[in-house]
Every structure is written in structure tokens, then in C-alpha cells.
Amino acid sequence: MGTREILETMEFGPAPENTDDAREWLRKSSCRFGHLINGEWIRSDSLETQNPATGEPLAHISVGGAAEVDTAVEAATEALPKWQAIGSNARARHLYALARIMQKRSRLFAVIETMDNGKPIRESRDIDIPLAIRHFYFHAGAAQLMNSELPGRRPVGVCGQIIPWNFPLLMLAWKVAPALAMGNTVVLKPAEYTSLTAMLFADCLFEVGIPPGVVNIVTGGAQTGQIIVEHDGIDKIAFTGSTAVGREIRRRTAGAGKSITLELGGKSAYIVFDDADLDSAVEGLVDAIWFNQGEVCCAGSRLLVQEGVSERFHAKLRRRMEKLRVGDPLDKSIDVGAIVHPAQLQSITQRVSEGLKTGGNLFQPTVGLPAQGCFYPPTLITEVAPASPLMQEEIFGPVLVGTTFRTPEEAADLANNSRYGLAASVWSENINLALDIAPKLVCGSVWVNSTNMFDAAAGFGGRRESGFGREGGWEGLHGYTRPAGSNARRNRNTRAMRTKAQRQDRASDAVHRTYKLYIGGKHVRPDGGHYMAASTLNGEVIGLVGRGNRKDIRNSVEAARKARGWAKATAYTRSQVLYYLAENLSLRTEEFAACIVRHAGSSISAARREVSASVERLFHFAAWADKNDGLVHSVPIRGIAMATNEPVGVIGMICPAFYPLIGAISLAAPAIAMGNTCIVVPSENMPLPAIDLCQVIETSDIPAGVVNVVTGEQNELAKCLASHDDVDSVWYFGSGNPREVEHASAGNLKRTWTARAEDLDWLDPSPAQVREFLYQATEVKNIWIPYGE
Numbered sequence: 001m002g003t004r005e006i007l008e009t010m011e012f013g014p015a016p017e018n019t020d021d022a023r024e025w026l027r028k029s030s031c032r033f034g035h036l037i038n039g040e041w042i043r044s045d046s047l048e049t050q051n052p053a054t055g056e057p058l059a060h061i062s063v064g065g066a067a068e069v070d071t072a073v074e075a076a077t078e079a080l081p082k083w084q085a086i087g088s089n090a091r092a093r094h095l096y097a098l099a100r101i102m103q104k105r106s107r108l109f110a111v112i113e114t115m116d117n118g119k120p121i122r123e124s125r126d127i128d129i130p131l132a133i134r135h136f137y138f139h140a141g142a143a144q145l146m147n148s149e150l151p152g153r154r155p156v157g158v159c160g161q162i163i164p165w166n167f168p169l170l171m172l173a174w175k176v177a178p179a180l181a182m183g184n185t186v187v188l189k190p191a192e193y194t195s196l197t198a199m200l201f202a203d204c205l206f207e208v209g210i211p212p213g214v215v216n217i218v219t220g221g222a223q224t225g226q227i228i229v230e231h232d233g234i235d236k237i238a239f240t241g242s243t244a245v246g247r248e249i250r251r252r253t254a255g256a257g258k259s260i261t262l263e264l265g266g267k268s269a270y271i272v273f274d275d276a277d278l279d280s281a282v283e284g285l286v287d288a289i290w291f292n293q294g295e296v297c298c299a300g301s302r303l304l305v306q307e308g309v310s311e312r313f314h315a316k317l318r319r320r321m322e323k324l325r326v327g328d329p330l331d332k333s334i335d336v337g338a339i340v341h342p343a344q345l346q347s348i349t350q351r352v353s354e355g356l357k358t359g360g361n362l363f364q365p366t367v368g369l370p371a372q373g374c375f376y377p378p379t380l381i382t383e384v385a386p387a388s389p390l391m392q393e394e395i396f397g398p399v400l401v402g403t404t405f406r407t408p409e410e411a412a413d414l415a416n417n418s419r420y421g422l423a424a425s426v427w428s429e430n431i432n433l434a435l436d437i438a439p440k441l442v443c444g445s446v447w448v449n450s451t452n453m454f455d456a457a458a459g460f461g462g463r464r465e466s467g468f469g470r471e472g473g474w475e476g477l478h479g480y481t482r483p484a485g486s487n488a489r490r491n492r493n494t495r496a497m498r499t500k501a502q503r504q505d506r507a508s509d510a511v512h513r514t515y516k517l518y519i520g521g522k523h524v525r526p527d528g529g530h531y532m533a534a535s536t537l538n539g540e541v542i543g544l545v546g547r548g549n550r551k552d553i554r555n556s557v558e559a560a561r562k563a564r565g566w567a568k569a570t571a572y573t574r575s576q577v578l579y580y581l582a583e584n585l586s587l588r589t590e591e592f593a594a595c596i597v598r599h600a601g602s603s604i605s606a607a608r609r610e611v612s613a614s615v616e617r618l619f620h621f622a623a624w625a626d627k628n629d630g631l632v633h634s635v636p637i638r639g640i641a642m643a644t645n646e647p648v649g650v651i652g653m654i655c656p657a658f659y660p661l662i663g664a665i666s667l668a669a670p671a672i673a674m675g676n677t678c679i680v681v682p683s684e685n686m687p688l689p690a691i692d693l694c695q696v697i698e699t700s701d702i703p704a705g706v707v708n709v710v711t712g713e714q715n716e717l718a719k720c721l722a723s724h725d726d727v728d729s730v731w732y733f734g735s736g737n738p739r740e741v742e743h744a745s746a747g748n749l750k751r752t753w754t755a756r757a758e759d760l761d762w763l764d765p766s767p768a769q770v771r772e773f774l775y776q777a778t779e780v781k782n783i784w785i786p787y788g789e
């Protein structure tokens with residue numbers, strides 16, 4: 001073809017990347033890799049890994065069993081004190097050196113990633129690897145600043161980290177960098193299809209001189225992952241992968257006292273308003289759904305277009321799809337590469353054909369696919385019903401499904417009509433509209449007139465069944481630290497409690513006052529009509545309290561849901577209401593102190609101290625209501641990422657057995673200050689002060705349903721709350737084992753906070769403890785807003 005012809009057609013030929021260095025690297029290891037344990041390579045039985053674009057075998061990867069995981073955990077445990085003792089500056093230097101060495105080897109990393117995963121070299125070279133390196137740089141800084149910026153927080157311990165195959169090195173970086181920065185040690189398991197860049201990363205660890213045992217890499221499949229998850233010596237599990245496996249991990253770790261963060265699947269909405277720049281929005285879609293073959297947790301896979309422009313938009317989109325190049329991922333001019341594995345290809349094919357049975361209009365461009373290898377064409381399915389599995393289930397491939405909407409409200413409703421909550425894109429030239437919609441979307445990231453933007457300085461993570469916890473930014477460091485003083489591993493000493501039988505026997509003693517439940521702003525009888533005795537320490541009955549059951553929990557959750565308008569009240573209003581509550585409680589100090597004295601047998605001065613500290617606690621969180629500011633992250637774009645603190649939603653809270661008043665107030669105050677609504681289950685032994693508090697609440701302008709109080713058997717009620725799909729989080733400070741709470745929470749993958757009441761200072765909390773309450777009462781949403789025309 002002559003130059004003139006080329007200029008006229010703008011055709012371009014293949015531009016293959018050179019693979020010599022990568023092949024040489026594989027040859028040097030005889031294409032066989034072991035596990036990296038305590039700074040040594042240890043081999044075991046192996047599996048073969050292939051290039052999905054060609055089917056060519058690449059290497060043999062060892063499969064770790066119990067013995068390998070044991071040795072790795074031992075090594076990580078032994079390395080832990082030394083890694084902490086070297087201090088933040090030394091850790092920062094190690095991380096910086098790692099970033100530098102990865103940068104030097106970035107081309108090799110990119111080629112190996114593409115050969116192993118099938119993603120276009122353009123993406124591994126320009127996105128995956130630079131971002132992975134950026135995470136090490138960012139976290140070198142985080143290590144340096146840990147002592148000054150995260151006072152009162154300590155490393156969690158040994159972290160088990162399990163990652164998926166879609167961004168192998170990037171996911172490794174998201175996990176290893178913050179863990180090491182905060183002084184933890186690691187046992188990492190890459191995905192079985194894509195372990196090679198983790199092996200190359202191990203070479204970098206040697207070169208930099210990261211002490212043996214600080215990072216251990218055990219390769220293998222699901223079973224190896226399971227062994228890590230269940231290992232007793234592991235303090236934290238950080239998992240990225242499918243929702244199904246995340247749920248299983250939640251169940252398997254229930255009650256084990258492990259800290260966990262779950263980054264799971266998604267079905268993110270891509271909303272195009274009629275005033276959007278349609279050409280940009282089409283180009284954005286190429287990145288949203290065809291980047292990485294759509295094998296992206298936050299892929300904009302649900303297209304919602306405003307009716308007035310839908311025909312024009314879909315026509316432009318189809319035209320653009322005809323131009324996409326699908327083929328050899330090592331070709332620098334390819335847009336869509338290979339699907340990671342034949343099994344994934346089959347899963348995509350099946351989900352699409354099954355889904356189409358429920359309706360939808362299929363379009364696939366006439367782009368040719370290579371004759372061999374795992375390829376799937378870019379696909380658009382329009383006119384899909386909101387309830388169709390195509391709209392609801394993650395396909396995890398280059399498949400875009402869509403429908404239309406009429407009003408902004410409908411757009412938000414459709415976007416939120418999902419069990420997931422990872423991300424969303426909003427396209428509109430009207431910034432007021434875009435910024436009105438962003439807070440209404442239940443998800444962890446919103447991209448305004450942009451898509452799939454990530455950076456180490458901004459947290460990423462989900463809500464609902466997309467998991468909990470954040471990775472990246474200041475917010476991501478929380479998951480790799482714990483408050484000083486709390487035990488890394490729980491060793492729950494059950495407090496001596498009066499037994500159920502004792503309490504019920506005493507219910508037939510002389511009857512004093514009968515206390516009802518407080519639901520939706522009303523004092524109501526317990527559904528079952530049963531009551532329990534509330535007595536003094538000596539067993540003298542001083543009242544009867546309702547014994548709430550599942551139905552009462554259902555009613556209170558319904559009331560709390562109805563009161564969700566509280567989240568829209570301004571922070572100023574919320575603070576005023578809390579100050580007023582504090583003032584009203586203060587007026588009744590003597591009454592509450594007397595109640596505590598009778599119940600708990602404490603001295604009057606101790607009881608007054610508890611009431612006075614309760615008043616102060618209300619003042620404290622009233623003060624925080626309009627001061628728990630978000631952040632504007634310094635991300636490397638012309639624009640900003642705003643990290644905003646949003647309420648979690650409906651929180652169920654099980655109060656500590658002791659401190660009957662301040663226990664309840666310490667939980668409810670931060671929750672309502674941050675805009676949540678709650679269901680409080682008071683101390684089982686000493687419920688009266690919390691119930692009396694309802695009268696103060698009634699006179700303090702707190703809207704009905706914002707605080708609900710259900711007395712009864714704490715563990716029974718905790719389980720009801722944890723298994724309720726409309727509850728967004730459960731805080732458990734009860735005296736039993738939180739296993740059942742954590743296990744039941746796996747249903748909708750709600751957040752749980754199960755700390756030992758004994759580990760907290762209820763009367764005089766440290767600033768770090770207060771921060772922990774604020775953290776538990778909020779969800780961070782990052783809203784990305786690029787500037788410029």
C-alpha cells in the first residue's frame with residue numbers, strides 16, 4: 001500500500017510486541033515455578049498455565065497444600081516483629097525501592113502479563129503495570145507518614161491475600177503495598193490462571209532485599225485459597241474475586257476473629273443523559289466495557305440511555321463497535337484481546353445465550369475473530385428488561401446490556417436496582433445534574449463524564465454484594481491497621497451473665513414497671529407478648545422488659561428504612577438535634593443515675609459519671625456531625641476525586657453488657673450523627689437506662705424510626721438483624737461469640753463490626769477509638785470529576 005493510499009484509508013497493519021525477553025525469563029526458570037516461602041523457592045505438584053490467545057503452554061505453577069501454607073504462615077509470623085521494628089522510614093525505603101525496580105522491569109512485566117492473561121499489551125503496558133508501580137510509590141509515602149497521620153493504629157498482623165486473574169499484578173500491588181506499608185506481613189495467593197507476574201515480582205523482592213518471610217507467595221487454585229482462609233495463624237483476609245466466593249469466605253471466617261475485606265463483583269451502571277456529549281460517551285463506553293475484554297469488576301456493563309437520544313446514541317455506538325479490533329493481544333493496535341481461559345469463554349457464551357431467552361436485541365459487529373484462541377466479539381444487547389439475568393448478573397466479558405429511562409429519578413432507580421454496588425458513570429454536560437445523581441447512586445465510585453478511573457490515592461471498593469472495605473487512599477489503610485490496644489485475634493471471655501432461666505424465673509416475681517419496645521417512634525408491646533425481668537445485681541426484680549423477636553426486628557427495620565430521609569437532613573440539623581438530646585439527658589441526670597445505681601449496684605458518684613460522660617459523648621458526636629469531612633484526593637488527572645463520607649444505612653447494634661447507658665449512647669450517637677438509622681438492642685442484664693432514653697429521644701426532635709430500641713435476648717436478636725437483607729451493618733458488642741452474626745451476615749454481605757466490649761474505653765475513649773466509630777458509621781464514595789472541555 002502506498003503512502004497516499006494509507007493516508008486516505010488510515011489503515012494500519014499489525015505492530016507485534018517483542019516477546020524475546022519474556023521467553024528468556026521463562027526459560028531461565030525452566031518454565032517451572034515454586035512457591036516463595038521465607039525467601040526460598042519451594043516446589044510442589046504443579047498445574048500448567050497457558051497463553052489464552054494461542055493455547056500455547058507457558059509454564060508450570062506449583063499448587064500449594066496445607067504443608068506449604070503452614071510453612072508460609074509460620075514464616076510470615078516470624079518475620080512480623082522484625083518488619084514492624086525496622087520502623088516506617090525503613091519500610092518506606094523498601095517500598096520505594098520495589099517501585100523503582102518494577103519500573104525498570106515494566107516492559108517485561110507487561111509482556112508476561114499479556115501472554116498469561118490475554119489482555120492487550122497496550123493496556124498492560126500503559127495501565128496495569130504503571131498503576132501497580134504507582135501503588136508502591138504511594139504506599140512508600142503512607143509507610144513514612146503512618147506514625148504521624150495514623151496515631152493510635154497498629155498493624156493487623158499476618159495477612160492472607162487472595163486475588164483474581166483479571167488484573168494479576170495490579171491486584172497484587174493493591175494488596176501487598178498497603179499491607180507492607182502498615183507493618184504487616186503477607187501470604188499471597190495469585191489466581192491459578194495468571195501467576196506469572198507474581199513470580200516476576202518475587203524476583204524484585206529478592207533484588208530489593210525485602211527480608212525473608214515478609215512476603216510469601218503460595219500459588220494454586222480454590223483449595224489453596226480455602227486453606228489460607230481457614231488458617232488459624234492468619235489475622236486478616238483480603239480477598240478480591242467473585243461474590244459467590246466472597247460469601248463463602250465470610251461464612252468460613254465467621255467467629256474466627258479475623259479482620260476481612262472483600263472486593264467482589266459488580267454490574268455497574270453507565271448512565272447517559274440527553275444533554276451528554278454523545279461522542280465522548282461512546283468513546284467512554286469503549287473503556288467502560290471493552291477495556292480488558294470486559295473482565296473488569298467495575299465494568300460499565302449496564303447501559304442506561306435517556307429515551308430522547310437513545311436511537312442516535314445506539315447508532316453511534318454500533319458504528320464505533322464496527323471499528324474495534326479484536327485479536328492478538330501482543331499486537332499494539334488491538335483493542336480487545338483474548339478471554340482469560342476457555343472456561344471463562346464458555347461461561348460468557350452461556351450467560352448470553354441463556355439471558356437472551358428473556359428478551360433483548362443482540363448486536364455484534366462484523367469484526368473478524370482469530371481462528372484459534374479464546375475470543376468473544378464485542379456485544380451489545382439493548383431493550384433488556386430490568387429484571388432479566390442479563391441486567392442483574394455479572395457476565396464478566398465484553399458484553400454490554402442496556403435499556404432506556406425517562407427522568408433522572410428513573411435513572412437512579414434503575415442504576416440502584418442491583419444487588420451490587422461497585423461503581424457507576426454519569427454522562428451529562430450539566431454538572432448540577434451529574435452531581436445531584438452521584439450521591440443517589442449506591443456504590444463506592446462514581447465517574448462523572450469519565451469511566452474506569454483508578455489511582456493509588458483514591459479508595460476503591462463496593463457496597464452491598466460488591467463487598468466491603470476500600471483499597472487505595474487513606475481510606476484503604478484502615479483495613480491494614482487496627483486500633484492500638486485491641487487484640488489482633490479475639491479471645492472472647494464470656495462475661496458471667498445471669499442465665500435466661502434465672503431471668504425468666506424472676507419475671508414471675510413481684511411486678512414493677514413494664515417497659516415496651518420503642519419502634520418507629522412508638523412504645524409498642526413485643527410481638528410475642530413475652531417479657532423478661534430486669535433486676536438488680538442481687539436479683540431483685542425492678543421491672544419487666546419486652547422480649548423482642550424476629551417480627552419485632554422486622555418491624556423496627558421497616559421503621560428504620562422509612563426514616564432514611566434522616567440521611568438527607570443537613571449535617572447542621574443532625575448536630576443540633578444531638579445537642580438538644582444531650583441537653584435533655586443532662587436535665588435528667590439524677591433520674592438516670594438512680595436507675596444505674598439500682599440496676600448495676602454502682603455507687604451514685606460512678607453512676608453520675610456515666611450519665612455525665614453520656615452527655616459529653618452526645619456533644620462529641622454532635623460536634624462531629626458537621627465535621628467528618630471527606631477529602632479531595634490528589635489524583636494524577638486534570639480533575640479531582642472527591643472522597644465523600646456517606647451514611648451506611650440501617651445499622652443494627654448490640655450493646656455491651658455493662659455501662660447500660662453510655663454503652664447504648666456510644667453506639668447510637670455516631671450512627672445518627674452520620675445520618676444512619678438504627679436498631680439498638682440494649683444490655684440484656686441492664687436494659688432500663690437504654691429504654692428510659694427513648695423518652696428523652698421522643699422529646700428531642702429525633703424523627704420517628706431513626707432510633708428504635710428492641711430489648712430481649714441479645715444473641716437471638718443479633719442473628720435476626722444479621723440475616724435481615726434490609727440491614728446494612730451490624731455492630732456486635734455482646735458477650736457471646738459473634739460467629740452466628742458474621743455467618744448470617746453473608747446473606748447480603750452486610751458489614752459487621754464485632755469488637756470485644758472489654759477492649760474499648762467506654763468512659764474516656766481515645767481519639768482513635770472515636771475515629772473507629774465514625775469509620776464504622778460511614779461509607780466512602782469517591783466521585784471523580786475531570787475538568788476541561
Ligand code: NAD
Binds near residue numbers: 225226242263394396
Ligand atoms: P474467583 O472468586 O473465582 O477467584 C478469585 C480468587 O479466589 C482466585 O485466586 C481463586 O483461586 C480463589 N478462590 C476460588 N475459590 C476459593 C475459595 N473457596 N476459597 C478461597 N479462595 C478461592 O474470581 P475470579 O473468577 O478469579 O475473578 C473474577 C471476579 O473477581 C469477578 O466477579 C470480578 O468482579 C471480581 N473482581 C472484583 C474486583 C474488585 O475490586 N471489586 C476486582 C477484580 C475482580
